Every structure is written in C-alpha cells, then in structure tokens.
Amino acid sequence: xxxxxxxxxxxxxxxxxxxxxxxxxxxxxxxxxxxxxxxxxxxxxxxxxxxxxxxxxxxxxxxxxxxxxxxxxxxxxxxxxxxxxxxxxxxxxxxxxxxxxxxxxxxxxxxxxxxxxxxxxxxxxxxxxxxxxxxxxxxxxxxxxxxxxxxxxxxxxxxxxxxxxxxxxxxxxxxxxxxxxxxxxxxxxxxxxxxxxxxxxxxxxxxxxxxxxxxxxxxx
Amino acid sequence: xxxxxxxxxxxxxxxxxxxxxxxxxxxxxxxxxxxxxxxxxxxxxxxxxxxxxxxxxxxxxxxxxxxxxxxxxxxxxxxxxxxxxxxxxxxxxxxxxxxxxxxxxxxxxxxxxxxxxxxxxxxxxxxxxxxxxxxxxxxxxxxxxxxxxxxxxxxxxxxxxxxxxxxxxxxxxxxxxxxxxxxxxxxxxxxxxxxxxxxxxxxxxxxxxxxxxxxxxxxxxxxxxxxxxxxxxxxxxxxxxxxxxxxxxxxxxxxxxxxxxxxxxxxxxxxxxxxxxxxxxxxxxxxxxxxxxxxxxxxxxxxxxxxxxxxxxxxxxxxxxxxxxxxxxxxxxxxxxxxxxxxxxxxxxx
Numbered sequence: 238x239x240x241x242x243x244x245x246x247x248x249x250x251x252x253x254x255x256x257x258x259x260x261x262x263x264x265x266x267x268x269x270x271x272x273x274x275x276x277x278x279x280x281x282x283x284x285x286x287x288x289x290x291x292x293x294x295x296x297x298x299x300x301x302x303x304x305x306x307x308x309x310x311x312x313x314x315x316x317x318x319x320x321x322x323x324x325x326x327x328x329x330x331x332x333x334x335x336x337x338x339x340x341x342x343x344x345x346x347x348x349x350x351x352x353x354x355x356x357x358x359x360x361x362x363x364x365x366x367x368x369x370x371x372x373x374x375x376x377x378x379x380x381x382x383x384x385x386x387x388x389x390x391x392x393x394x395x396x397x398x399x400x401x402x403x404x405x406x407x408x409x410x411x412x413x414x415x416x417x418x419x420x421x422x423x424x425x426x427x428x429x430x431x432x433x434x435x436x437x438x439x440x441x442x443x444x445x446x447x448x449x450x451x452x453x454x455x456x457x
Numbered sequence: 458x459x460x461x462x463x464x465x466x467x468x469x470x471x472x473x474x475x476x477x478x479x480x481x482x483x484x485x486x487x488x489x490x491x492x493x494x495x496x497x498x499x500x501x502x503x504x505x506x507x508x509x510x511x512x513x514x515x516x517x518x519x520x521x522x523x524x525x526x527x528x529x530x531x532x533x534x535x536x537x538x539x540x541x542x543x544x545x546x547x548x549x550x551x552x553x554x555x556x557x558x559x560x561x562x563x564x565x566x567x568x569x570x571x572x573x574x575x576x577x578x579x580x581x582x583x584x585x586x587x588x589x590x591x592x593x594x595x596x597x598x599x600x601x602x603x604x605x606x607x608x609x610x611x612x613x614x615x616x617x618x619x620x621x622x623x624x625x626x627x628x629x630x631x632x633x634x635x636x637x638x639x640x641x642x643x644x645x646x647x648x649x650x651x652x653x654x655x656x657x658x659x660x661x662x663x664x665x666x667x668x669x670x671x672x673x674x675x676x677x678x679x680x681x682x683x684x685x686x687x688x689x690x691x692x693x694x695x696x697x698x699x700x701x702x703x704x705x706x707x708x709x710x711x712x713x714x715x716x717x718x719x720x721x722x723x724x725x726x727x728x729x730x731x732x733x734x735x736x737x738x739x740x741x742x743x744x745x746x747x748x749x750x751x752x753x754x755x756x757x758x759x760x761x762x763x764x765x766x767x768x769x770x771x772x773x774x775x776x777x778x779x780x781x782x783x784x785x786x787x788x789x790x791x792x793x794x795x796x797x798x799x800x801x802x803x804x805x806x807x
Binding site for chain 1: 553555617618668673778780
C-alpha cells in the first residue's frame with residue numbers, strides 16, 4: 238500500500254503534475270503514512286530522477302520547473318503532518334547577486350536543495366552583499382550559494398566573500414558559486430569553496446564540501 | 458571594390474563576397490557603451506537611456522572610439538518590457554537597466570492592448586529618433602537596432618518561472634502571449650526601419666537550448682523568431698538572431714529560423730557549425746570574459762582565429778561588461794580591420 242503511494246508521488250513529480258502530486262499526498266495522509274517518509278521516499282525520490290534526467294539531457298529547465306512545482310505542492314500537503322523533523326544535512330542561504338535579476342537557475346537550485354532535505358533561505362535576486370552576510374549570521378547557514386548570469390555582476394561575489402571575512406563568518410560557511418560567466422577558476426580567484434555547473438551538481442558539491450572532500454586551492 | 462561599412466555588412470548578410478568580415482557590436486543585450494567611453498564623452502548611464510540625442514551621441518562615440526563598424530542601439534534590453542508595463546530599474550553608470558518586476562504574475566492575468574498603442578509608450582520613439590539621427594548624419598555606417606526576442610520578452614512581462622512552466626502545460630495561452638509580443642516586435646521593427654535602421658538584430662537569451670530543450674525550442678522559439686524575421690524582412694531590412702548559451706541540443710533547428718546571420722555564444726565552435734550547416738551566415742564570438750580581462754595579445758589571437766576560420770561577422774560572443782577597456786576592444790576590432798585578405802568570387806576568405 239505505502240509503496241504504491243510512494244510510487245504515485247514519484248511519478249507525479251517526474252511528470253510535473255501538480256494536481257496529481259497533491260492528490261497522492263492527500264492519499265498518503267489519509268492512509269496514515271509517515272509524512273516525512275512520504276516526502277523522502279516519494280516526492281524527493283521523484284526529484285532525484287528528475288535531476289538525473291536533467292543531467293542526461295532528457296529533461297530541460299522547463300520540465301524541471303514543472304517537476305519542482307509538483308514537488309512543492311506535495312510537500313505543502315505533507316509538511317503539516319510531520320511529527321518528528323528529519324535531521325537536515327545543512328542550511329543553505331541562496332541568492333542572485335547585486336546587479337543581476339536572472340533567477341531561473343537559482344530558483345531551481347533552491348528547490349533541489351529543499352528536495353535534498355536542506356533548510357533553504359532564498360533571498361531572491363539583486364541581493365546586496367550585506368544581506369547575504371546578515372542572513373548567514375542569522376540562520377547559522379553552512380552553505381552559501383551565489384548566482385550570477387552577467388559578467389557585470391559576477392564581481393559582487395568577491396565582495397560577499399570579502400565581507401564574510403571581515404565579519405568573521407568566512408570559516409563557518411562553504412561558499413558555492415554558479416552561473417554562466419563563472420567557473421572553477423573564478424571560484425579559486427575570489428576564494429570561494431566550490432563551483433557548480435547546475436542544481437544537481439551543486440548538491441553534490443555541497444555534500445562533498447560539508448564532508449571536506451574537496452578543497453579549492455586559493456589562487457594567487 | 459571599395460566597401461563602405463554599411464555596404465560590407467549588408468553584402469555579408471546578402472551572402473555576397475566581401476573583402477573582409479565586418480566587426481560589429483549590435484547593441485541591446487550586446488550593449489557596447491562601456492564606462493571608459495561614457496566618462497570621456499560625458500554621456501553617461503542611466504541618463505543616456507532616456508534621450509534620443511544622448512543615445513545617438515553615445516552610439517557615435519562608441520563607434521568612433523572602439524572601432525566597431527556600426528552604431529548599436531539601444532543600450533539595454535528593457536525598452537520593450539517597459540512599454541508593456543513591467544517595472545524597470547534603470548541601473549547606474551556601470552550597470553545596465555534591468556527588469557525589477559514583471560507586470561503579470563502569470564499568463565492568465567495578461568491584459569492585451571493594441572500594438573499601435575504600445576508603440577507610443579515608453580522609450581520606443583526615443584530609440585527610433587536616435588536611429589533616424591544616426592542614419593541621417595552618417596549614411597555610410599550601418600545602424601543596428603537590437604530587439605529583445607519573443608521568448609525573452611514574454612519572460613520579461615510574465616513571471617519567468619510561471620512562463621516557462623506554461624510552455625508545456627498551457628500551450629494555448631502561451632501561443633496567445635507569444636503571438637502578442639511577436640506582433641509588437643514586428644511593429645517595432647517596422648517603425649525602426651522607417652526611421653532609417655539598416656539591420657535589426659534580435660537577441661533572445663531566454664530561448665536557449667538548455668532552458669527549452671529541442672521540443673519546446675521548436676514549438677515556440679523557432680516559430681516566433683521566424684515570424685519576427687519574416688516581419689523584419691517585410692519591413693525591408695536583414696535580421697540577425699542571437700541565441701545564448703550552448704545551442705548544441707537544438708542546432709539542427711537554427712537554419713529554420715531564417716535569419717540572415719546567426720550570432721552565438723563563446724561556447725560554440727562557429728567554423729564547425731558552418732561546416733555542418735553551410736547555409737548559415739555566422740556571427741560571433743569573441744569571449745566577453747577575454748574582452749574584459751585581456752590580455753590584448755590573447756584577444757588579437759582569438760579574433761584572428763575567427764577571421765581565419767571564415768566566421769562571417771566578427772562580434773563579441775555575449776553582452777560586454779561595461780568595465781571592459783577601450784584598449785581591449787580596439788585590440789579586437791583592429792585585427793579585423795587590418796586583415797589583408799582579397800575576396801575571390803564566391804569564396805569569402807582564404
């Protein structure tokens with residue numbers, strides 16, 4: 238019974254069907270299933286598949302957006318029924334940097350991290366460096382995700398890192414950058430901890446950073 | 458045969474032989490008004506976005522100081538979204554205007570207005586008047602006006618996530634919206650052409666293969682870009698289409714758009730693309746990262762490689778950073794202008 242409902246939740250997310258996800262989530266509640274388990278084994282598993290399809294270029298951003306809407310709709314139903322919160326792998330503060338309003342990719346990153354169990358604080362777009370730093374302090378985040386889609390705005394990432402250092406917060410948070418104009422090389426130049434090419438990759442980078450598996454050398 | 462700057466660009470777009478490729482920067486998304494030039498000319502952002510005389514003066518200064526062989530206007534990609542009612546943040550000296558907030562939260566709330574009315578709004582006439590001024594004063598220099606492509610424009614007036622989600626789920630509403638913005642873009646092209654614009658460029662950065670995938674790219678991007686191109690042709694001028702990012706998943710669809718030249722990002726190897734699709738006239742694609750950070754010898758090298766590979770029009774690959782230096786841009790344009798290659802009938806370059 239439970240397996241069947243988990244399967245329905247997965248399928249709804251993979252197909253990007255919001256209504257189906259909501260119906261399946263309600264079914265899970267009615268059947269008395271553990272809500273956290275329904276999220277992890279159902280909705281989040283579906284999102285994992287979506288992530289894999291995206292990497293295989295079977296899915297593109299339009300499909301991922303639909304799936305993430307279905308995921309969020311399902312989570313909304315189940316969330317109020319969670320009895321004990323599962324342990325979160327981390328706290329993510331996320332945003333598109335100052336001077337930049339491109340946020341499609343950044344939104345997907347936020348949703349994917351949510352699906353992977355992270356506590357996500359998405360500050361939106363055109364975010365001032367001070368706002369990032371303040372939020373990191375306030376939430377005790379251990380991952381900071383910075384996105385930029387313009388060569389004109391990417392410099393702001395450097396300012397954020399500088400400010401983290403000045404505020405004595407740099408060692409408490411791993412900084413991951415992403416977006417078309419940036420690269421591993423740029424991450425090294427500005428002293429970020431990691432660079433990710435897309436949302437799925439970002440989750441991997443975050444996990445490896447939190448387990449201290451990768452270290453980017455500081456460029457001279 | 459001696460080519461004026463205008464004749465050379467038009468010849469390339471007509472697939473006629475020329476002595477060497479033109480080197481241009483079309484404006485709009487690929488704005489070329491950099492801080493160095495604004496400071497030296499005293500014509501600065503954000504004021505220069507609002508006044509036709511300032512637009513014309515700045516475009517002329519860019520042309521004179523950088524060696525780009527065209528005038529490229531406007532200097533942002535918010536002119537269109539503004540007339541539909543989206544909130545614009547006009548930016549600063551170093552930062553181009555951007556959409557602060559799309560006017561419609563979703564497709565269902567879009568209010569449709571007559572195109573003729575939209576064409577009276579915002580900075581439409583400001584841009585048109587600047588074009589007229591430039592075309593009258595400098596008849597040998599091509600005036601390129603760059604428009605925001607239909608997919609990007611739709612995603613600038615409706616919340617972009619909602620818009621992208623609707624591509625698969627609400628095809629009817631999506632087509633209605635894209636038809637609307639396309640009719641507007643054709644009207645704008647027509648107006649600009651009446652004001653002396655030589656070439657219309659259409660930049661559609663949201664219509665990438667990576668965002669849309671082949672199915673949606675064909676269904677929406679190809680269809681409406683093609684309609685804009687047909688409209689531009691009816692207005693009597695050639696059309697260049699710029700697509701951002703990695704077009705590999707959708708490259709076989711590019712010829713269908715019918716553009717007179719296709720401009721692509723730095724990630725694409727243009728000579729390989731040309732070999733695969735011989736009918737395409739290619740434009741691009743000097744890395745804007747390289748143009749911002751140099752060094753100049755690397756810029757010269759990269760530009761020369763594109764010329765040697767037979768890229769038809771040399772241009773930056775994407776939007777220039779406003780903090781790029783005149784020196785770096787001149788390194789790019791000078792290499793092309795110095796190319797001493799003789800045209801042979803039918804073959805463009807050796």
